[in-house]
Amino acid sequence: EAGVTQFPSHSVIEKGQTVTLRCDPISGHDNLYWYRRVMGKEIKFLLHFVKESKQDESGMPNNRFLAERTGGTYSTLKVQPAELEDSGVYFCASSPPPAGANVLTFGAGSRLTVL
Amino acid sequence: QKEVEQNSGPLSVPEGAIASLNCTYSDRGSQSFFWYRQYSGKSPELIMFIYSNGDKEDGRFTAQLNKASQYVSLLIRDSQPSDSATYLCAVRTGFQKLVFGTGTRLLVSP
Numbered sequence: 500e501a502g503v504t505q506f507p508s509h510s511v512i513e514k515g516q517t518v519t520l521r522c523d524p525i526s527g528h529d530n531l532y533w534y535r536r537v538m539g540k541e542i543k544f545l546l547h548f549v550k551e552s553k554q555d556e557s558g559m560p561n562n563r564f565l566a567e568r569t570g571g572t573y574s575t576l577k578v579q580p581a582e583l584e585d586s587g588v589y590f591c592a593s594s595p596p597p598a599g600a601n602v603l604t605f606g607a608g609s610r611l612t613v614l
Numbered sequence: 615q616k617e618v619e620q621n622s623g624p625l626s627v628p629e630g631a632i633a634s635l636n637c638t639y640s641d642r643g644s645q646s647f648f649w650y651r652q653y654s655g656k657s658p659e660l661i662m663f664i665y666s667n668g669d670k671e672d673g674r675f676t677a678q679l680n681k682a683s684q685y686v687s688l689l690i691r692d693s694q695p696s697d698s699a700t701y702l703c704a705v706r707t708g709f710q711k712l713v714f715g716t717g718t719r720l721l722v723s724p
Contacts, residue, residue, distance in 0.1 A: 530710070541618070542658070542702065544711040555711060590657065600710045601646060605657040
């Protein structure tokens with residue numbers, strides 16, 4: 500069984516540019532989460548999808564971040580325009596219904612460096 | 615005060631010893647408690663979770679929960695060099711999201 504796949508593994512962009520991160524969850528996993536780890540800090544929740552619906556986006560930092568999950572399969576997280584403080588590792592995780600947050604499988608993460 | 619607190623370490627133990635990792639949390643309404651292991655540059659992997667006060671054992675791992683003290687721990691028996699990693703404590707407070715600590719780095723020396 501394929502795990503959670505994230506792309507790209509590392510992205511280096513300049514302040515003001517746009518980056519789109521992609522996550523392919525495990526097949527059949529309705530729940531999809533985005534988390535972020537900024538250097539030296541803890542992993543923090545960004546948002547939660549159930550299929551294509553946003554269930555909780557309370558962790559999204561501001562309106563420069565846009566997450567989508569069209570069709571309830573893969574998800575994208577766009578940062579536009581990127582700022583220096585957006586640098587960090589963005590993790591995607593998925594779980595099957597009804598496990599929810601109790602049994603998360605994480606991807607390897609997408610490291611974002613904003614210069 | 616952080617919602618979930620862990621000592622960053624490193625915690626160094628010799629091979630074969632018991633490693634004890636600790637975590638405290640601030641929200642008394644927290645319902646579920648998780649331990650994840652993360653090797654450098656890799657994804658966090660769920661080791662085990664616990665809901666009820668007391669101990670829960672899975673192989674060499676034992677999670678301990680004390681809700682009155684808002685304290686959760688992970689014991690690793692017969693520690694192996696391959697156990698060297700960062701151990702993340704996470705708490706679910708009733709919503710479908712986890713709150714993580716910053717992690718404790720464990721080093722097991724041969």
